[in-house]
Each structure stands twice: as structure tokens, then as C-alpha cells.
Amino acid sequence: MSHEKGAEDDIFARLHELDLELLVAVQRRGCRDCCGGRLDRADFSRKVRGVSESAERYFETRFALCCSREGCRRRTLPPSLRFLGRRVFAAVAIVAACVAEQAHRRWQEARRIRRWLAWWREDFGGGPRLLELRGRLAVPIDRDALPGSLLAAVQGPTPADRLVRLLALVADVVAPIPHEG
Ligand SMILES: [Zn+2]
Known part of the structure; x- marks a missing residue:
């Protein structure tokens, strides 16, 4: 494993960890749709795109919670640093692609002015x-x-x-x- 790949995986591991922290924080508050019912894990699997194969393991699950109270059972989705809404591409891949595109455009503009x-x-x-x-x-x-x-x-x-x-x-x-x- 190259040094760069290792550093990249560190970021994905950190994002996974932060998502877990967000999950725990939301879970601690209890259900907002009834009188604070206990929230149980109701994660669902995701198939991510835009990250290396070795990093996919950090994106297999979207953390989710579900109220345990009978008659409520509302699903609560904690915020996520890994996933941007329903998009299949990892949030980090979307940001990186957009920043690269903007840098590329700036570079092209600079080249045009040099010409x-x-x-x-x-x-x-x-x-x-x-x-x-x-x-x-x-x-x-x-x-x-x-x-x-x-x-x-x-x-x-x-x-x-x-x-x-x-x-x-x-x-x-x-x-x-x-x-x-
Ligand atoms: Zn509830």
C-alpha cells in the first residue's frame, strides 16, 4: 500500500468515525417525533461510488435510527460526512471533483490570459x-x-x-x- 493510499484510507476511516459520533449524539437525544422514544439502530446498506476499492468498506452502511416506541417507529437519519443526501457518490468525491474542476477552469483562464x-x-x-x-x-x-x-x-x-x-x-x-x- 502506497503512502498516499494509506493517508486516503485514514481520511475515510476518520469520516466513518465522525459519522458514528454523529449517530451516537442523535441517538442520545431520543426520538423527536414522540415523547423521546428510544432510538434503535436501523442502518441500511449503500453501494458507494467515487472512492477506491480499499475504502469501500468505510461506506458500506448509512447509519440510521428508528424509534422503538410502538405506534411511532419513525426513522431518524443522523447527519453524515460520508454521504451527501441520496447521492451514490461519496461526499468527499463530490467535493474533490468540484474543487478540481474549479481549479482546472482557473488554470485554463490563466493560460488564456498568458496567450x-x-x-x-x-x-x-x-x-x-x-x-x-x-x-x-x-x-x-x-x-x-x-x-x-x-x-x-x-x-x-x-x-x-x-x-x-x-x-x-x-x-x-x-x-x-x-x-x-
Ligand atoms: Zn418515536
């Missing part, structure tokens, strides 16, 4: 476009700091004005429109 920055530096800043803009604005524009350096170079009364001015310059340089007349 954009590379475009500013290599394509936009590498050709005659930047030279043309430098000439037009008559100020130095740091190629490695594009597009921030360009934004700092344009004039305008408000940030929105400067942004629009930048977009106009970029549009003009990237795809020059023939001037009238």
Missing part, C-alpha cells in the same frame, strides 16, 4: 504596429509591459476615455481602415 499577453508582446509589439504607435503618440511604450504601457501612454479625461482611445488605436493599427478622402 493574450504573448500576443501583445510578440504579435502586436513585435511588428511595425508598435513603431507606428510610438511615432503617433510620441512617447516611449514598453513592449514587455503591453497593453498596460499603451494604456498609460494614451491621454483622456477619464479611465474609460483612455480605454476607448486605446481600443481605437489598436483597432486602427491591427486592421487599418482606409481613410475617407
Whole structure:
């Protein structure tokens, strides 16, 4: 058994243990549906998904309680750290999958922005476009700091004005429109 697998099983064992503690705490309170009838174990078996085979043994049973009082017999389900409602996937697997997906998306976003920055530096800043803009604005524009350096170079009364001015310059340089007349 690898070290990682061992650590993983430790977590599942701990979740199982915590579920047992929750079960005991709920059982101690007695039935809430009558005058505090004694709660007996009424566990049911579950077939879990999303955990390794070696960990399945910690997910075989959903702890449940049942009122022992005749005429009540209400089932009480203690909270669970292992199961998320009726879902067949272990709660820990659902959380891990969602967090991984979010991290993946963030990573993809970061990669996309890196590609954009590379475009500013290599394509936009590498050709005659930047030279043309430098000439037009008559100020130095740091190629490695594009597009921030360009934004700092344009004039305008408000940030929105400067942004629009930048977009106009970029549009003009990237795809020059023939001037009238
Ligand atoms: Zn009861």
C-alpha cells in the first residue's frame, strides 16, 4: 500500500468515525417525533461510488435510527460526512471533483490570459504596429509591459476615455481602415 493510499484510507476511516459520533449524539437525544422514544439502530446498506476499492468498506452502511416506541417507529437519519443526501457518490468525491474542476477552469483562464499577453508582446509589439504607435503618440511604450504601457501612454479625461482611445488605436493599427478622402 502506497503512502498516499494509506493517508486516503485514514481520511475515510476518520469520516466513518465522525459519522458514528454523529449517530451516537442523535441517538442520545431520543426520538423527536414522540415523547423521546428510544432510538434503535436501523442502518441500511449503500453501494458507494467515487472512492477506491480499499475504502469501500468505510461506506458500506448509512447509519440510521428508528424509534422503538410502538405506534411511532419513525426513522431518524443522523447527519453524515460520508454521504451527501441520496447521492451514490461519496461526499468527499463530490467535493474533490468540484474543487478540481474549479481549479482546472482557473488554470485554463490563466493560460488564456498568458496567450493574450504573448500576443501583445510578440504579435502586436513585435511588428511595425508598435513603431507606428510610438511615432503617433510620441512617447516611449514598453513592449514587455503591453497593453498596460499603451494604456498609460494614451491621454483622456477619464479611465474609460483612455480605454476607448486605446481600443481605437489598436483597432486602427491591427486592421487599418482606409481613410475617407
Ligand atoms: Zn418515536
